[in-house]
Amino acid sequence: MAVLVALGAFVMTLVGGWTARRVTDRRHLVLGLAGGLMLGVVGLDLLPEALRSAGQEIFGVPLALLLFVAGFLVAHMGERLLAAGRAAHGAGRPMAPKVGLTAASAMVGHSLLDGVAIGAAFQVGEAMGLTVALAVIAHDFADGFNTYTLTSLYGNTHTKAVAILLADACAPVVGAASTLLVTVPPLALGGYLGFFGGALLYLAAAEILPEAHHTHPARSTLLCTAAGAGFIWLVVGLSG
Template sequence: MAVLVALGAFLMTLAGGWTAQRVTDRRHLVLGLAGGLMLGVVGLDLLPEALKTAGTEVFGVPAALLLFVAGFLLAHLAERLLADLPRDPHSARTEEDQAAAHGAGAPDGRVPEVGLTAAAAMVGHSAMDGVAIGAAFQVGGGMGASVALAVVAHDFADGFNTYTITSLYGNARRRAVAMLFADAAAPVLGAASTLFFVLPEPLLGGYLGLFGGVLLYLAAAEILPEAHHEHPARSTLLCTVAGAAFIWLVVGLAG
C-alpha cells in the first residue's frame, strides 16, 4: 500500500518540475515562489515534526534543533568549499557544459556542482519522504494516509525546487531533468525499502532537523537573494508569501 501511495508523490514531483520549466520568462517569480515554498516546508512541516519525533535533549537543547543548526552550517560549508575548488573549463564535454564552466550558465560565478549537491540533498529528502510514508503505514492505516497526504502535496514543491536549484547554478537542462526524475523516483524507492526494516522515530526526527537546516540555508542565502537581485518587485515578494501560505494550507489540511 505504501508503495502505491508513493506513486502519487512521483507524479506530483514531476508536475512541480514541469511547472518550473515552463515559466523561464518569469524566473524571478519562480525563484520567489520556490523560496517561499522552501521556507514554509522548513518552518511549518519539517521542524515541527523533527521536534516532535526527536524528543531528546543535548546539553539543554533539543537534538532536532542542534541538527537543524548543523544542517545550515554544513550547507554553508559545502557551498564555500565547492566554490573555492579550482576548475578546469576544458574538462566540460558538451557546449552546454562549457558555457556553464565559463560562467555563461552560472550567474554571479555560481558553481554548477553546488546546484547538483543541493539537488542530491533534495533527492535524499524525497527518499526519506518515502520512508516516512512506509513507516507511518507500519503504525496504522490512518497515520499512513495522513503522512502520505502531506508528502504528496508538498512533493510538488520538491520537484519545483529540485529543477529550479539545479538550473539556478548553471547546470545544463538535461542535468536538471535527470535530477528531477531522480527526485520523483526517490519516494517510491524509499517506501519500498520499509518493507525490509522498521525506522525508529528519533532517527527520522533527527534527519528532518538536519535537512531543515540545509533547506533554510538554500532558501535564505541563495534562492531569495537571487529572486530579488534583478527584479525587486512586489510580485516577487507576493510569490514568496504565497509559497509559504500554500505550505501552511497543506499542513493544516493534512493535520
C-alpha cells in the same frame, strides 16, 4: 503514495530545466513562491514534527534542533565548496566541463535525499507527507533550473545537460521508492526531518530568495513569498 507524489518533483524539475533554456520574465515570481513554501514547511511543519519525534535533549538542546543546525551548516559548506570550485575555474581560465558535471551531480544527490524525505514524511502521516512533498516540488523548479544551467555553463554539450537534468528529475522518485523497503524508527525519523529542515531553510534563505530578488526586487515577489508561507499555514491548520 509517496512515489506517486514524488512524480510531481520529477515534472517540476523538468519544467525548471526547460525554463533555463527559455528564461522567462516571470521566473522571479515562481522562485519567490517556492521560497515562501519552503520557509512555511520548515517552520510550521517539519520542525514541530521533528521536535515531537526527536525532542530528547543533548547538553540542554533538543536533538532535532541540533540536527537542524547541522543540516543548515552542511548545506552551507557544500554550497561554499561548489562556489570555490567555480571560482577556481573562473577569471582568466577556461571553464572546465568537469566542474559543471560535478556541481550538477551534487544536485542529483541532493534530489535523491529529497525523495527520501518525502517517503520518510509519509511514514509519519499522509498530511506530513503531502506538505513535505509540496516543499520539495516547489524548490525542484530551482533545482532543475540550476542543474541545467550549471552543466551547460561550464562548456558541456546540450546532450550532457539534458542527461544530467533527467537524472536529477528521476532522483526524487528513486529516493521515495527506497523508503517503501525500510521503516524508519521515530527517533531517526525525527532527527532526519530536523536535518532536512535545516538544509531546506538554507536553500530558501541563501539560494532561492536572493535569486528571486536579484533582478526583480518587486513587491509582487515579496507577496508571492508571503503567500507561499501563508498557504502552508493553511494546509497545516486544515490537516490538524
